[in-house]
Amino acid sequence: MKTRRLFNRILCLALALLFSGCAAAATTANVVVLEPIPVAETPAPLVPVAAQAQAGSLPTETLLEPGGEGQLVQLTPPPDAVMPEPSASTWEATEPEASASPEPTEEPTPTPKQTAKPSPTPTYTVEELEEYVDGFVNSKTINLRKGPGTDYEVLGEYERYDELLVTGTCEEWYRVKLDGLRGYMLMEYVTIGSVPTPTPKPTDKPKATATPEPAPTETPSPSASFSEEDELYLVAQVVYKEGDSESYVAVANVIYNRVQSSRFPDTIYDVIYQRNQFSTDSLKSPSSAAKAAVQQIFVEKNLLLPAEVLYFQSASRGTSRTGYNYYATFGGNVFFYK
Numbered sequence: 001m002k003t004r005r006l007f008n009r010i011l012c013l014a015l016a017l018l019f020s021g022c023a024a025a026a027t028t029a030n031v032v033v034l035e036p037i038p039v040a041e042t043p044a045p046l047v048p049v050a051a052q053a054q055a056g057s058l059p060t061e062t063l064l065e066p067g068g069e070g071q072l073v074q075l076t077p078p079p080d081a082v083m084p085e086p087s088a089s090t091w092e093a094t095e096p097e098a099s100a101s102p103e104p105t106e107e108p109t110p111t112p113k114q115t116a117k118p119s120p121t122p123t124y125t126v127e128e129l130e131e132y133v134d135g136f137v138n139s140k141t142i143n144l145r146k147g148p149g150t151d152y153e154v155l156g157e158y159e160r161y162d163e164l165l166v167t168g169t170c171e172e173w174y175r176v177k178l179d180g181l182r183g184y185m186l187m188e189y190v191t192i193g194s195v196p197t198p199t200p201k202p203t204d205k206p207k208a209t210a211t212p213e214p215a216p217t218e219t220p221s222p223s224a225s226f227s228e229e230d231e232l233y234l235v236a237q238v239v240y241k242e243g244d245s246e247s248y249v250a251v252a253n254v255i256y257n258r259v260q261s262s263r264f265p266d267t268i269y270d271v272i273y274q275r276n277q278f279s280t281d282s283l284k285s286p287s288s289a290a291k292a293a294v295q296q297i298f299v300e301k302n303l304l305l306p307a308e309v310l311y312f313q314s315a316s317r318g319t320s321r322t323g324y325n326y327y328a329t330f331g332g333n334v335f336f337y338k
Contacts, residue, residue: 124148126168126175135176137162138191139276144183148173155183159313160276161195163323179322189276195323195338196263196310231268236286236294238278246331247312248293253305254312254335256297261310311336 124147137158145152148170156179158164164178164185173184235255243251255278258264258271265271272278286294296302309327312335319326324336 124170126170128168129166132177133166133192134194135164135166135174135190135192136195137164137185137189139189140279142185142189144176144178144181144185146183148175148184152184155181159317159321161311161324162321163195164190166190166192196261232294232298233286234272234283235268235298236291237283238272238280239293240286240290241279241283243290243293243333244331245289247333248290249296249304250328250330250335251312251333252293252297253303254310256303257305257307257310260307264310305335306337308337309335311338 126148137160140160142158143154144156144158146155147153158178162178164176166174166176167182168175169187170184172187174187174190176183176185176190235252238255239248239251255268255271259266259268265274273280297304305327311321311324312333313321315329315332315334317334319329319334321336324338327335327337329335
């Protein structure tokens with residue numbers, strides 16, 4: 001018990017000395033005595049120290065005066081005291097940096113699909129003939145087309161001497177009608193007029209139902225040969241190209257009949273080179289059989305066909321031909337008369 005009282009006295013003495021020292025320091029530091037500050041139930045908002053110092057209201061330390069009753073002592077720093085500048089980073093509220101909004105991405109504009117333009121329907125003007133005229137094909141073969149141009153659909157294929165009716169013109173094309181079809185043919189392959197027909201002799205009128213046997217060919221004598229400059233050599237070349245061993249004589253006979261006919265040119269050369277009649281391109285040297293056939297017909301006058309038989313075609317195309325009468329078949333060719 002005594003020890004405790006002694007401890008309390010020493011503690012009081014120490015506190016008295018402490019407060020005495022603080023009072024003396026306050027006197028030399030221009031101590032200002034303030035009225036008691038009531039303690040607010042709600043704490044005042046926190047104000048930065050630097051801001052209070054600039055406003056002249058900074059209490060550096062508040063102490064109870066020894067022996068005072070409820071009086072507060074405010075310690076004021078000396079006038080020459082340098083106050084630290086407030087750190088903006090300490091008190092200033094840092095506003096969150098606004099995150100950069102991503103710029104809107106422009107959606108690519110879809111490229112419109114190009115619609116294929118329909119090809120325009122070709123147009124053409126046909127000059128109608130006041131009177132339709134007869135005509136015939138003058139080419140070995142020719143196509144009948146749906147329109148006046150080689151790009152149009154082929155309606156049919158026709159041969160030399162096929163008869164037709166010309167109904168109009170369109171530039172270099174004829175509009176024609178044949179075999180119940182209407183179409184177009186190039187003008188250069190069509191001849192206006194009737195097909196030349198020989199007048200058959202009553203005594204030589206062939207029998208359409210009879211198929212004659214080809215006459216045996218004789219081997220020409222050396223004296224009957226002819227040179228390349230001779231027209232007969234040209235005939236042999238054409239016979240060799242247009243016929244075969246079984247039809248050489250008949251082909252040569254057709255050429256002979258045309259030379260004799262009033263409906264065809266008068267010379268061998270003109271008959272052979274009449275437009276679109278015989279194949280005269282790339283003629284080759286004739287065989288001995290072709291020469292013998294020409295010798296039989298043109299030199300010996302040993303004829304196989306009647307005078308009115310003036311036409312022939314390949315046997316692969318059959319034995320019928322519009323406007324013609326079938327006569328006979330020799331080898332790979334079929335022969336007709338009108």
